Amino acid sequence: MKFKSPPVNSLSLDFLTEFCISLEKLENDRACRGVILTSAVPKIFSSGLDITEMCGKSTEHYAEFWRAVQEMWLRLYSSNMVTVAAVNGSSPAGGCLIALTCDYRIMAENPKFSIGLNEAQLGIVAPFWFKDTFVNVVGHRVAERSLQLGSLHSAPEAHRIGLVDELVPEEKLKDRATAVMQQWLALPDHARQLTKTMMRKAVLDRLVAHREEDVQNFISFISKESIQKSLRMYMEMLKKKKS
Numbered sequence: 001m002k003f004k005s006p007p008v009n010s011l012s013l014d015f016l017t018e019f020c021i022s023l024e025k026l027e028n029d030r031a032c033r034g035v036i037l038t039s040a041v042p043k044i045f046s047s048g049l050d051i052t053e054m055c056g057k058s059t060e061h062y063a064e065f066w067r068a069v070q071e072m073w074l075r076l077y078s079s080n081m082v083t084v085a086a087v088n089g090s091s092p093a094g095g096c097l098i099a100l101t102c103d104y105r106i107m108a109e110n111p112k113f114s115i116g117l118n119e120a121q122l123g124i125v126a127p128f129w130f131k132d133t134f135v136n137v138v139g140h141r142v143a144e145r146s147l148q149l150g151s152l153h154s155a156p157e158a159h160r161i162g163l164v165d166e167l168v169p170e171e172k173l174k175d176r177a178t179a180v181m182q183q184w185l186a187l188p189d190h191a192r193q194l195t196k197t198m199m200r201k202a203v204l205d206r207l208v209a210h211r212e213e214d215v216q217n218f219i220s221f222i223s224k225e226s227i228q229k230s231l232r233m234y235m236e237m238l239k240k241k242k243s
């Protein structure tokens with residue numbers, strides 16, 4: 001599956017809805033046992049949640065948007081398919097979450113590409129299930145430091161801390177992702193799927209049990225004037241960076 005929402009594959013409500021529909025179709029297709037996620041946009045895997053969806057909108061909109069973010073994560077983290085992220089560009093925040101939610105991450109070894117949960121840099125806080133997914137990949141200490149600092153890690157650093165499983169030259173990314181997929185698909189599906197469920201169930205159950213509470217937390221957090229101001233300033237900073 002190739003993300004193609006230029007300029008930066010930001011995760012808008014439309015993007016998330018289409019992503020979930022595509023994932024559901026693949027999940028229900030008995031012939032499909034695995035999916036490789038990558039980007040058709042040069043240099044960017046995904047710029048994370050679309051910030052414009054979280055700025056100056058109604059409470060109803062925030063609720064709908066956040067439910068779509070939750071749905072994307074719940075479907076991908078609990079997928080019966082083998083999921084491989086072929087990270088061929090920068091991947092901050094929600095983009096990093098998508099990669100973390102997969103079974104395996106391969107990143108192009110370009111030191112200009114960065115990845116991480118940088119929410120703190122925007123003056124916002126990664127929700128508990130972003131944090132749980134991160135901890136499950138890199139461990140508590142690395143996750144805590146990285147989250148508090150809102151670090152964006154260069155590709156080599158991301159590999160060193162275990163955020164991505166391997167680095168390959170960009171032109172070899174597709175072949176390597178295919179080889180990894182074949183390796184994972186060589187195992188009997190039922191054994192791999194039950195193991196995956198065992199490893200991820202507690203974290204998935206936690207969001208399922210607190211889903212509506214999490215929506216309300218998001219709404220009250222994102223509606224605060226101080227948070228709206230931080231997001232507006234961040235968007236302005238992104239635009240200024242260009243000029």
Ligand SMILES: CCCCC/C=C\CCC/C=C/CC(=O)SCCNC(=O)CCNC(=O)[C@H](O)C(C)(C)COP(=O)(O)OP(=O)(O)OC[C@H]1O[C@@H](n2cnc3c(N)ncnc32)[C@H](O)[C@@H]1OP(=O)(O)O
Pocket residue numbers: 007008010011044046047048049050051052090092093094095118119122124125126127217218221235238239242
């Ligand atoms: C205590 C309990 C609390 C509970 C709280 C609950 C929830 C709150 C947490 C919510 C979680 C949020 C997670 C997120 O994903 S937030 C999004 C974070 N994303 C980023 O920080 C990335 C920002 N973007 C960049 O760094 C760069 O754009 C880039 C991805 C590295 C690409 O750089 P470049 O190629 O140079 O492109 P530009 O910077 O020029 O961007 C082009 C264009 O796109 C706009 N844009 C970029 N990113 C986003 C985005 N995420 N959303 C919307 N729009 C984006 C950018 O403004 C440019 O627009 P213009 O062409 O119009 O100028």
